[in-house]
Amino acid sequence: MRIGIDLGGTNIKAGLVNDKLEIVKKMSIPTNADRPTSEIMHDMAKLAIDVVREAGYTMDDVESIGIGSPGTCDSKNGILVYANNIKFFNAPMRAEIQKYINKPVYIDNDANCAAYGEYLVLDKKPAVFAAVTLGTGIGGGVVIDGHVFRGFNGTAPELGHTTLDMNGEKCNCGRVGCFEKYASATALISQTKAAIEKNPDSILAKVAEKEGKVSGRTAFLAEREGCPICKAVADKYIEYLGIGLVNVINNFAPDVVCIGGGVCGEGARILDPVKAYCAEHIYCKYVEQTEVRIAKLGNDAGIIGAAMLDE
């Protein structure tokens, strides 16, 4: 058994993962990100201990602990170098956790962990695998020959921060027109809100009002209810997503690229046109093609991938 910890800006989640890559027990506590980092790390260790006990096991049953963290990790030295949203800076994660639990501790970026989790549950392991998670931003991970690809300094791959439009919207990263400004869930929500504002009497506007909020799925929900303006919202979003995925495919040529995040709950409505876009726009058409898929694990990918880290 292994412990996977998903450190987020809002919650810390810990899961006990068995050899079949199943989460046996999962627990969550608030991060309270404004606290001193040593307190947060103490709580992470405590949660790991709790989840093992609550599952009816002891630390003797646990092989290792893996942590998926936002930001930049130094996996080799077990350090969380920098995470903006939880104000960590060169936090000695491995050493701190090992103060409380005497086990190997591994750490990696949360998007890398999610990609690794999605990779591990595939029956046939691709030589090159990429995962793109459409959330608040866009997280990306690549697995090459079974190893999480981190680049030389642990920062790769920031798939969400590849340019789509160099004359486009400002991104938090300091660049302009990044993939995540157009194809994250946040971006889709903005695009949907803009359509509502322009069409206040549309079915879309009514659906949003009824739901009480706009999510990445609102436009698709309204489309199913017959809203004629939703196709344009969906088409444009799918084009953005397609452009970013073609960049990933042209750069990494993965056997499989999977997309995850709430909007992927739409299934074929997203997947089919995205696949068609990629097939039409990828650079090399005369070879076996990258398969675009929807992620299997969803929110659990990060915990499972983190738990299975071994380097």
Place this chain on the structure above:
Amino acid sequence: MRIGIDLGGTNIKAGLVNDKLEIVKKMSIPTNADRPTSEIMHDMAKLAIDVVREAGYTMDDVESIGIGSPGTCDSKNGILVYANNIKFFNAPMRAEIQKYINKPVYIDNDANCAAYGEYLVLDKKPAVFAAVTLGTGIGGGVVIDGHVFRGFNGTAPELGHTTLDMNGEKCNCGRVGCFEKYASATALISQTKAAIEKNPDSILAKVAEKEGKVSGRTAFLAEREGCPICKAVADKYIEYLGIGLVNVINNFAPDVVCIGGGVCGEGARILDPVKAYCAEHIYCKYVEQTEVRIAKLGNDAGIIGAAMLDE
């Protein structure tokens, strides 16, 4: 000793490369790309035999033959899958060359070979290395842990076909606004020509007239002669190049990315502002940074890299 063959749309070049990665002898013949591919492959083998003889060696001194080709290669099976400019389609390159020379034959994309050559001549081998060649298009190659990274189907990485502007200029690849539409030598020549057209009485226009043509270096030459409009041409080009390189860095996090091609003969005039651009715009600033360098080998990189292929 190993033979490296650089198959181009205009010429076939072959070089005999020694263990110090020096080209002992180099020869070139016209490709005459309109011929049947079997004739071209026959001439490649003949040139390889000639270069060994002319260098004063025999085939007993030769370990292997490597071929750098434009287009998409199936390195595993030794097949040139598709090359647009020389009309090859599923050409069994390895088998054909081995009809004439009984040695191991390896094949890879020319940009991959150039990257591998540039990688091999570095004293300290980077864990992740990227090379970007600014020529007619933009060729890119990545070496990871000593191996040329080709993706699952041999098509990676098409660094020149990552988007810079999704609303931008049409690219030959069928996409819009690719890196090479803005930062290849071809693009820089167009940008320079546009500046000349707008400023027919400029020093730039006179320099171009005197040179008899516009090259990627014309704007820099005219700048040194005091042309006041050249800074804008150079600045914009360097920004394009910087955006594309930041994409490479954000995706692959290489220890070193080197840039090559004629314009890099400008040295610090190109390199310093490009480095500054990358330092300012890369995603992760709190870790050891990718070093941007100018390629060492230039035109010989392809032959040397091809010669040293061993998989």
